Amino acid sequence: MRTAFFGGVYSNWVALEEALRDARRRGAEAAYCLGDLGGFGPHPDRSIEILRESGVVTVQGNYDDAVGNMKTDCGCGYTDPRDNHFARISYAYTVEKTSAAHRPWLAALPERLSFEHAGLRYVLVHGSPRQQNEFLWESATPDHLLESLARDAAADVLLCTHTGLHWQRLLPSGRRVVNVGALGRPANDGRTCVWYALLDTEAEEPFRFVPVEYDHERLAREMRAEKLPEEFAETVLTGWWTTCLEILPVKERLRGRF
Amino acid sequence: MSGLVQLRPPEVRFRWLDALWIQVTGTLCNIACKHCFISCGPKADQVPMMSTEQVERALDDGRELGMRQVYFTGGEPFLHPELQRIARAALQLAPLTIVTNGLLIDDGAVGWISEESERSRYSFDLRVSLDGLTAEQNDPVRGRGTFEQVVVAIRRLGRAGLSPVVTVVEHEEGLASSEARARFLQFVRDLGVRQPRVKFLPLLRIGREERRTHGYQDHGLVQSTPLLPEVESSLLCATGRIVTAQGAYTCPILIEHATARLGDHLTDAARPIQLRWDACQTCVLDGLRCNT
Numbered sequence: 317m318r319t320a321f322f323g324g325v326y327s328n329w330v331a332l333e334e335a336l337r338d339a340r341r342r343g344a345e346a347a348y349c350l351g352d353l354g355g356f357g358p359h360p361d362r363s364i365e366i367l368r369e370s371g372v373v374t375v376q377g378n379y380d381d382a383v384g385n386m387k388t389d390c391g392c393g394y395t396d397p398r399d400n401h402f403a404r405i406s407y408a409y410t411v412e413k414t415s416a417a418h419r420p421w422l423a424a425l426p427e428r429l430s431f432e433h434a435g436l437r438y439v440l441v442h443g444s445p446r447q448q449n450e451f452l453w454e455s456a457t458p459d460h461l462l463e464s465l466a467r468d469a470a471a472d473v474l475l476c477t478h479t480g481l482h483w484q485r486l487l488p489s490g491r492r493v494v495n496v497g498a499l500g501r502p503a504n505d506g507r508t509c510v511w512y513a514l515l516d517t518e519a520e521e522p523f524r525f526v527p528v529e530y531d532h533e534r535l536a537r538e539m540r541a542e543k544l545p546e547e548f549a550e551t552v553l554t555g556w557w558t559t560c561l562e563i564l565p566v567k568e569r570l571r572g573r574f
Numbered sequence: 575m576s577g578l579v580q581l582r583p584p585e586v587r588f589r590w591l592d593a594l595w596i597q598v599t600g601t602l603c604n605i606a607c608k609h610c611f612i613s614c615g616p617k618a619d620q621v622p623m624m625s626t627e628q629v630e631r632a633l634d635d636g637r638e639l640g641m642r643q644v645y646f647t648g649g650e651p652f653l654h655p656e657l658q659r660i661a662r663a664a665l666q667l668a669p670l671t672i673v674t675n676g677l678l679i680d681d682g683a684v685g686w687i688s689e690e691s692e693r694s695r696y697s698f699d700l701r702v703s704l705d706g707l708t709a710e711q712n713d714p715v716r717g718r719g720t721f722e723q724v725v726v727a728i729r730r731l732g733r734a735g736l737s738p739v740v741t742v743v744e745h746e747e748g749l750a751s752s753e754a755r756a757r758f759l760q761f762v763r764d765l766g767v768r769q770p771r772v773k774f775l776p777l778l779r780i781g782r783e784e785r786r787t788h789g790y791q792d793h794g795l796v797q798s799t800p801l802l803p804e805v806e807s808s809l810l811c812a813t814g815r816i817v818t819a820q821g822a823y824t825c826p827i828l829i830e831h832a833t834a835r836l837g838d839h840l841t842d843a844a845r846p847i848q849l850r851w852d853a854c855q856t857c858v859l860d861g862l863r864c865n866t
Contacts, residue, residue, distance in 0.1 A: 395863055397752065446590070455697040456643060458668040464640045562771060565669060565697040569769045570737055 317433055318343045320526075321440070321513045322372070323350040323477025326379075326500025327357030327410065328552075331510045332366050334530040335499050342514060342526070348429065350477040351377025351442035353422070354410040355390060355403075356500055356548055358538040364418045376425030377442040377478065378449040382407070383414050384422030393449045396562035403560075405545055430471070434517055439471035443478040452476050452495055454483035455567035466491040475513070480504075480560075481568060482511045482525045494523050502555040504564075504572040508532045509555075581794065583848040584801040586811050592643065593814035593865055594636040594668075594840065595826045598660065599623050599648035600819055604677055605717045608786040609705075609745050611778035611853070612830055614649045621829055622819045623649075629660045632817040633667055635840035643669045643865075647816075647826060652678035658686060661698075669696040671866045673741075676702040677720065679727040688734045699866050700738040701773070702728060705745055707754075707761055715745050715786075725765060732766030739771045739866055750774040776860045778827055780853050790852035795859065801849070809857055810864055815843045826864060827853050 320339035325332050339347055349372050354360040360383075367374055376384075378391040390407040394400050414422075427448060429440040444450035445465050452462075462485065466474045474493045481504065482497025497503060497511040509527040516522060536549040547558040556573040557564075564572070600622045606615030613620070624632075636644065644664040651657060651672050664670040679687075679702075691698040702724060706712035709721035716724075731738050740762050744750045755772065762770040777783060779790050806812060816826045821835050822843035828834035828851060836843035849858065856862045 397755065453697075455695070456669045458637075458642065458696065460637050460667065461640050461642055561769070566691075566699045566737055566739075567697045569771070570735070572769060574769060 317515070317517045318345055319515045320344040320347040321350060321475055321494070321496040321515065322347065322499050323442075323496040323512070324352045324377070324480050324498030324500045325349065325363045325367075326352060326355045326498065327360045327363050328500040328510065328535060329357070329359065329362035329366055330532070330535045331499045331528055331530040332363050335510070335512050335528045336366070336370055336372070338526065338528055339512070339514065344514065347372045348440055348475075349374040350440055350475060350496055351375045351425070352379040352477065352498075352500070353377070354383055354414060355379050355406045356544075357535060358542040358544060360410045360414045361418060364414070364421070368421065373429060374425055375429050375440050375442055376422070376427050376448070379410070380422040380425055381448065383411055384419045384425070386411070386419070391449050392560075393451070394560065394563060399560050399562050402545060402547065406548075409542070409544060428469075436472040437470060438473045438475065439466075439469045440475045441469075442476065444476060445469035445471070445474070449478065451479050451563060452493070453479055453565050453568060454481065454485075454495070456565040459485070459487055462493045463487050463489055463491065466493060482513065484513075484523055492523070497525060499528065501551055501557070504557040504568070505555060506573065507555045508553065581797040583797050583850040584806075585846050585848050586801075586806055586809055587846045588844050589807060589812050591636060591639040591641045591813065591815065591844065593645060593810065594632065594639075594641040594643070595645045595647055595814060595816035596629055596632050597621060597624065597648060597816060597818040597826070597829060598629060598646045598651050598654045598657070602649040602653055603675070604650050604653060605675060605720060607675075607717065607782070608715045609743060609777060609783040611781040611783055611827055613781045618649075621649075623654065624817075624819045626656045626660055628817075628819060630663055632840055633663055635817075637667050639840065639844055641668055643671065645671045645673060645826075645866075647673040650675055650678065652683065658690075661690060665690065665694040665696055665698060669698070671699040671701055671739075673701045674703070675716070675720070676704075676724045676727040676738075679730060681730065684730050684734045684736070687731070687736060691736065700731065700736070701741050701866060702731075702738045703743070704728070704740050705743050706749070707757060711746070715743075728762065728765045728767060732768070735768065737767055737769050737771070739773050741773045741775060743775050744777055750776075773866070775864075776856055776862050778853055778856055778862075780827065781830070790855065792855070793852055795852075796849045796854045799858070801858065805858060808863070811847050811849075811857075814865075815840060
């Protein structure tokens with residue numbers, strides 16, 4: 317069985333379309349989205365419509381909960397004033413530009429999904445099973461915590477996103493945790509591609525991360541036309557994060573430029 | 575007192591353990607900052623240094639409770655004779671932050687931090703205090719000559735490719751304004767630190783700070799304000815605890831308050847607490863969050 321897992325679309329509808337094409341090309345029979353459809357990018361309705369039309373089963377992210385329920389902020393969990401400044405701009409834009417018709421759909425998305433295949437239970441969440449906006453960073457999440465989160469969620473394989481950076485870990489118990497990364501913006505590595513996770517249950521290494529090259533210049537043009545912050549366009553064009561840096565643990569921070 | 579209604583302090587339920595703080599050197603410090611919220615200093619022995627075994631016990635208990643990250647604090651953690659051993663023990667389990675005044679970070683310490691950061695799967699952070707952009711701004715609260723010494727230490731860390739988080743206490747008006755934040759960030763960048771981060775902390779009006787300026791003047795403010803669920807769940811005491819040589823406490827600010835002691839060990843402390851101290855207003859109303 318081949319299945320694609322997407323996270324953090326952040327209104328990057330150009331990358332979403334390309335990722336869906338790529339996953340089909342690689343023989344994926346199904347695709348799941350782990351939430352946060354809006355924020356950062358332009359025209360939030362487009363990503364929602366692509367997902368709804370293509371039948372991608374979607375987990376609710378904190379952004380979807382916030383936009384769907386018209387909350388006062390995105391609930392991303394930043395504490396730094398600069399990060400909050402950009403988060404507010406992004407959230408106000410996304411709320412304004414998301415059609416009222418999509419809000420009930422966003423609000424009704426499930427916080428958790430699961431399925432079984434070949435005797436393994438896969439559990440899909442946005443942040444963590446215990447908190448929708450919990451950041452599970454590679455360098456800041458201990459094995460013992462992942463073991464207990466997966467065990468409590470009855471997951472043999474736990475899939476999450478929310479951080480925007482992809483990684484996976486096979487735990488001492490044999491359980492696996494996969495942070496599927498984000499389609500919405502690059503992985504702060506100086507490359508303009510974005511990433512998703514592809515499961516191939518027949519392969520020796522069941523999960524691999526797939527880079528998606530897409531027309532990032534088009535996305536940046538649309539961001540500028542929508543008067544979104546230049547810092548966002550810069551990230552799309554350079555592959556380096558310019559905002560949301562305060563939340564990065566030191567190992568991840570030192571891999572970036574800013 | 576008849577006629578007065580005694581307000582019950584709001585309760586904060588214990589959600590889970592995110593941050594395990596360990597008061598490794600108790601109140602022993604090589605300087606005596608005038609705004610220190612627990613009156614640490616070279617002769618301060620009201621909270622003793624922890625033994626290596628006590629630290630290891632706290633780490634074991636923390637793992638049992640699913641801790642996410644560990645903080646070593648004091649006093650000055652670099653005064654602990656077994657710092658390297660306990661830091662490695664922590665890093666084998668979880669990410670670690672050492673909260674330091676930076677004065678003991680010589681070339682040897684930088685070499686050790688680099689090596690340990692490289693070796694560990696988990697992030698190893700340093701939080702270095704600097705309370706001003708000049709000696710004139712920093713030294714009156716942290717002590718004469720500390721500005722120059724900390725600047726040297728930060729440069730040394732930067733040269734080794736390390737990126738300490740610089741923490742600034744807002745001990746004077748305007749120190750955390752948006753212009754000041756930008757200036758601090760540039761200052762640290764100019765010292766040679768890649769991807770710099772500066773964390774600003776509001777003043778806590780307890781400990782020695784009470785004598786420098788004044789203590790809390792509005793008593794009972796937290797008790798008379800409704801505690802919103804989203805504020806409750808974001809408080810350090812909802813997901814953090816501190817262990818000292820004298821037992822487990824609600825939070826790092828309150829280790830000198832017997833009423834904040836929750837038991838002998840961390841495992842005794844995984845239970846709800848009440849916001850009954852004046853200092854709680856700095857977290858509840860001013861939004862202090864001690865995590866890195």
